Amino acid sequence: MKKRILIANRSEIAIRIIRAAHKLGMVAVVFKSDREPEAMYLRFADEIIYTKDSSNEKAIFLDSQRIVQLAVEHNIDLIHPGYGFLSENPEFAQLCEDNGLNFVGPSPQLIRDMGLKTVAKSMAIEAGLPLVPGSDGPVRDAQVAKEFADKIGYPVILKASAGGGGRGMRIVEKPETIERNFKSASDEALAAFGNGDMFIEKYLQNPKHLEFQILGDKHGNVVHLGERECSLQRKHQKIMEEAPSASVTPQMRQEMGDMAVRFAKAIGYFSAGTIEFIMDEDGSYYFMEMNTRIQVEHPVTEQVTDVDLVDWQIRVALGEVLTLKQEEIKINGWAIEVRVNTEDPQNRFSPQTGLIDLIKFPEGEYIRIETGAENGSVVTPYFDSMIAKIIVTGNDRQDCIAKTFEALSNFNLNGLKTTVPFCRAVLQHPAFVDASYTTRWVDSVFNIEMLENEDEEIIASLAATIMYAQEYLQLSSDIPSYKSDRLNVWVLNKRLNY
């Protein structure tokens, strides 16, 4: 009997998982949401479960009860949650387990622990991972805060323990202002949240975001597959990733990789997972958190290690022994992933919804496309704005940057704006080329003029002028007659070899 896997997700990741399922000879089942009844991923599945979305607020992908109920009715063996939605929801994983469904991911307890930052951090300390220096609990008063800051060095960040949305938060650059800032932040937090307790932590001004991919089985075997750098972010969300990172030396890779494996083993982790680090300008790094799902950017790791992560994720869920050996895992070449989000980089990355008239991806043996959209797809406001990923592999970083730039030049989407021109601008920026870019790049360096290019500006003036000229020159007698359809000027100009 073929195993039946239900993919509780949509778009490109659903297609990616279907591919892995087929490689393993499984029957791939997906949900058809009435929010996108003609979605591309549906065509790739072996079976489709038709279902009404649970409510206006809740798509099927967020409804644990319904998913599990339908899975049982359809004789499902495994449930793959993908990323987002319920992928890191311990109650969902528990519900699967309680109903005899194999959840493709770690145990509910591990998901719960890693989801609670304080728990994850204390487990990291136990495993000997470095954490950003800070107070273990609330500091009593401004004087204690100052003593603490003097010890760990400036700048520091003061955070209200009940805080959020930037309230009760202060970045303090020098000792003279810490007492004043402590008092105002504490008062602010007290007024806003009814709790004036303050934490203090070292503030990293220009950090890099690094993460290590790990794979573990249910028999205690864990390996790491090197790092990814995901420092390029807007609104605290990643937009372009690369593997490996130019800021990680082979020695650091081994150190951090060992640390990641040690941590995973210490907590008894299995499945695919990611251990995130934040790195300071001086090269010191600190544990941030662990993600217990397959990540959007997993393909860059697959490209440079030649390991199929989704395949392994499913196999270890079935109880298979991880036969990959750490010493066999080698990093070859370089990979960059560009997220194609329907967002307008010329207007603060505001989301774009509507019809994709035409989408044309670059082609080439070093180009990998993961897409959930095609010609005629509709981008709805119900789901996130990422419609595709363009992953490019090169011999080295420089080669990869050049190839990625070329690939993006051959991408075309009509109907909506995307983040592709933004990524193209990034690839040309000196801070990306020399790999010095940090998570602050978008806020502190990027401006919309970087998206423009002189040649394109000239072409735009030509296109606009020809459109206008068509009507204008219509009055002129030396133009062959044509219908008053504005498109016909193009036919005309083509005829004129223009």
Place this chain on the structure above:
Amino acid sequence: MGTSYLYNRDASRLFIAVRDNGKRHKLFIPKESKPAIDGVELDINFVEQEDFHYTFEWKGKSFHCELVSRDQNKAIVKVNGVEYKYSIESIFSYVRRGMINSDANKIDENNINAPMPGKIVELFLSEGDLVNEGEAILTLEAMKMQNEITATCNGVIRKIKVQPGQSVMKDELLVEIQSIEV
């Protein structure tokens, strides 16, 4: 504008594209040759079109254009994913709107007056033609010598005040030229 006018002197094919940031391009769209932009004929090829999308090739690269919106003479065009906002003026509307910095003195400067008394032999251009700076407009015969009178700016011939065979006095106005320096 270089020599590009010579393909076609029709001033109705000359346009000014003004970007929302104030940047301007002068475009000459000839009937049977490549466009000249800011005085240079460019080897731009029109490759394909489909509805409101068109592709140009230039410098070995593809440029995907999409008309995003159009309102009178204002257009938003998306090229390779980035939007550019332009308003387009014909050279005549541009002049009429006074968008060319042309005070009265400047107009006089550009007009052609007879440098010496003599007789008009030949006119090379007509009213409404585009003319390049330094290009001959007419020949004036004086003291048995033929003198080519040239334009002092890139512009449009607004008015020709003389005819071949006509005798003129020194400093007499021969041709009015509207500068199109933008």
